[in-house]
Amino acid sequence: MTPPQDPNRVAIFDTTLRDGEQSPGISLNTSEKLEIAQQLARLGVEVIEAGFPITSPGDFEAVQAIARAVHGPVITALARTHVADIDAAFEAVRDAERPRIHTFISTSDIHIVHQLQTTREDVKGQARAAVAHARGYVEDVEFSPMDATRAELEFTAEVCQIAIDEGATTINIPDTVGYAMPHEFAAYLERLRELIGDLADVVLSVHCHDDLGLAVANSFAGVRAGARQVECAVNGIGERAGNASLEEIVMLLRTRGADLAGLNTSIETRELARTSRLVSRLTGYVVQPNKAIVGRNAFAHESGIHQDGVLKEPTTYEIMDARSVGLEANSIVLGKHSGRHALRQALEQLGYSIDGSALSTAFKRFKEIADRKKQVTAMDLEALVTDELREEIAAYTLEWFDVEASSRRPPHATVGVRTPAGDEVIGAFTGDGPIDAVFRAVNAATGLEGRLREFRVDAVTGGQDALGETSVVLELDGVSASGQGVSTDIIEAAGRAYVRALSNAVRRAAALKQDGTQGEASEEPAERAPVSAP
Ligand code: KIV
């Protein structure tokens, strides 16, 4: 890939599905990853890092599904410098319109000595061989010297030069442990540009972690120092404290980029809020209310003085318009008299085009909700459609439940669960609370011993009749998995979330068994046989 034609265009490289998915407790299945990738394409990101295919057959399958179905962005996959990693990455992305292989190796002595247990010479050899091997497959190859900001700059420059000589088209400088400060990071990049003249002929990229809360500031400093690709993740999710937040860097460039010689991105910013909600809903990672750009309060004014000023003139206290990040999407309102056509139109406006039986099911759910809720907003619809999409891939489904609850005796629940084989199994339990009773009744019905680890309830919108969104993390035979559910009835939402988490755990346990590994995806996966091309 040659650098973008507009020298002020900053390419947004989204790593929500790779680095983001490495956040503790997140485990997305293929259909959830595909849904996020489709939304990222709608958002207009230049590059989607879809996963790390060598780490598991599930990751491989998801990257391949995204490469085949998502049009527009470059689709890339991560690979260590090992031949097997690069082969797996290529097999996974080869069907993409614009495939890229992203390979990396550490250049810091801390990593070389303690983690890789090798030498600088070997690192140079591995980088050379990996980029050459990847270039044998695709024209677009990215190379990252991991932990670069704690490495000797001259050595990192030597390794990057080797990568460019072998045909790397993007050089990405990671602040892997979030240690750098903006002025240091800028100076590092400026010096690299002085040492490596050829850096001018490839795309210079930055990848910053948020351990000291500086990921966005460092990314911005990187852009000012000449980087024209920023690696970031929706809602800032990622290893440990996360990656630079996509929405923050995008709105920073939009709001202040003009002051810096017109720096800009290709992002359709009105899709930011929706993308954030989707990622939060599917990962179970809540967005804090005061989070910049996409937090519930990001555009809310509480103090009388501020409200007074904004009423007189919005720019008194607003530097951005809520509509520019898509927060007004909540204004689409349907009621109980709205028909199928109105629902389809509203969903289309939200970017979901569904028809046939999927529309009928969504309509049935919509009517149930509209009966209990006066107004169904865009956010309700999003929650509902995402909930329905999940249903298709669930192995077990909650068919019905009865709960007897009273302050005078322990609650008792009976549930009916549809198994993957299509049978209905029934279970009952008397628990500590109505939700606990439902969860344990599901265990009794399925014969699976799920152990609840986390449970959360959020309201999708405000108001007494708000839709409740629940998120469950459970453990089944040492495998943890999450599930989400949506309903106006909290017990029903919780039951759905629990059954989905159980299904995900069963699926995950089966995949791990097939894989023969028990490890989570990590940046340094255990050595293993190459993933064979399916
Ligand atoms: O943080 C990091 O160094 C990474 C690399 C693989 C780019 O995620």
Ligand code: ZN
């Ligand atoms: Zn990272």
